[in-house]
Amino acid sequence: MIWRAFNFPRYRLVSLPTPLEKALNISRDLGVRLYIKRDDVMELALGGNKVRKLEFILGNALAKGCDTLITRGAFHSNHARLTAAAARKAGLDVYLVLTPPGSPDLQGNVLLDKLLGAKMVYAKDYREADKVMQELADKLRAEGRKPYIILGGGASPYGVLGYIHASLELMQQLYTIEEKPRYIVLATGTGTTQAGLLLGLKLLGVNDVKVIGISISRNSDEARNRVYNLINDTINLLNIDMKVDYSDIIVYDDYVFGGYSEVTREVVDTMKYTALKEGLILDPVYTAKAMYGLIDLIRRGCIEKDSTVVFIHTGGTPIPFQLNKVIEKYL
Numbered sequence: 226m227i228w229r230a231f232n233f234p235r236y237r238l239v240s241l242p243t244p245l246e247k248a249l250n251i252s253r254d255l256g257v258r259l260y261i262k263r264d265d266v267m268e269l270a271l272g273g274n275k276v277r278k279l280e281f282i283l284g285n286a287l288a289k290g291c292d293t294l295i296t297r298g299a300f301h302s303n304h305a306r307l308t309a310a311a312a313r314k315a316g317l318d319v320y321l322v323l324t325p326p327g328s329p330d331l332q333g334n335v336l337l338d339k340l341l342g343a344k345m346v347y348a349k350d351y352r353e354a355d356k357v358m359q360e361l362a363d364k365l366r367a368e369g370r371k372p373y374i375i376l377g378g379g380a381s382p383y384g385v386l387g388y389i390h391a392s393l394e395l396m397q398q399l400y401t402i403e404e405k406p407r408y409i410v411l412a413t414g415t416g417t418t419q420a421g422l423l424l425g426l427k428l429l430g431v432n433d434v435k436v437i438g439i440s441i442s443r444n445s446d447e448a449r450n451r452v453y454n455l456i457n458d459t460i461n462l463l464n465i466d467m468k469v470d471y472s473d474i475i476v477y478d479d480y481v482f483g484g485y486s487e488v489t490r491e492v493v494d495t496m497k498y499t500a501l502k503e504g505l506i507l508d509p510v511y512t513a514k515a516m517y518g519l520i521d522l523i524r525r526g527c528i529e530k531d532s533t534v535v536f537i538h539t540g541g542t543p544i545p546f547q548l549n550k551v552i553e554k555y556l
């Protein structure tokens with residue numbers, strides 16, 4: 226049934242597969258077999274999970290004849306940066322509606338947005354940003370343009386398709402090295418990545434792998450509802466007869482550390498830990514919080530010793546350069 230997900234237009238942005246790396250030192254330290262799926266290693270503008278989503282979102286936009294992309298995100302949004310890069314590659318115009326948290330200073334992702342020639346508009350929060358996106362689209366339409374609005378974080382069934390494909394790619398890599406994973410752990414924001422992995426595994430008939438989302442902002446129920454709705458919207462898009470149980474959606478909200486983009490000592494300590502153990506750079510908004518969660522779940526026994534665990538490195542490479550001041554406080 227997974228082949229249904231191959232029937233949608235896709236605009237190629239990245240050479241796949243991304244690497245699957247065994248984290249030998251961390252594995253030894255924590256007593257599990259830890260693999261890291263390096264979705265931060267991609268050729269488009271420093272990569273990240275948004276690239277996989279954008280391949281199908283862009284496929285849909287181009288099939289509709291659109292000439293301009295509009296999206297929104299925080300000042301340090303990876304999604305905004307990668308939407309700008311994807312637009313450039315496809316020869317489209319691009320508007321970004323940026324909001325706090327963060328600052329519009331030319332650092333990290335904002336610097337790259339500027340370099341990519343994105344037209345930047347500011348709003349005070351995401352509600353206002355959604356309104357601004359609609360007004361911008363109306364204005365462009367009146368000028369004869371064909372705008373395409375991408376929801377924050379690429380949260381749509383087309384975005385989910387990207388991680389349905391990724392689930393097949395990951396399982397192929399694991400089977401090739403004769404590893405049978407028990408857990409896949411990742412940072413969950415809009416829930417699009419988690420929805421794609423969960424639905425992809427279900428479509429592959431893999432029922433014994435738990436996908437664990439570590440929320441970086443929302444409480445667990447809210448995050449699980451988002452994943453559930455995205456899965457059901459994608460089932461409708463694929464026009465298949467399938468049901469994912471709500472109880473299969475696992476999201477921990479114990480590792481938000483004060484809120485979206487709040488950086489604490491624990492977060493920076495986790496960045497230092499992976500850097501020292503593996504030379505692996507995490508970002509403080511998404512991947513370091515997810516890695517902290519993974520380590521703590523092993524300590525708590527929620528992830529058993531000796532099990533095979535895959536951590537999805539979802540990207541965020543420019544963010545440490547943008548939040549350098551707060552990282553420096555705990556270095």
Ligand SMILES: Cc1ncc(COP(=O)(O)O)c(C=O)c1O
Nearest residue numbers: 414415416417418511539540541
């Ligand atoms: C680096 C990184 N990791 C994880 C996420 C969360 O992904 P999703 O919105 O698909 O849950 C994002 C989204 O902004 C991200 O940029």
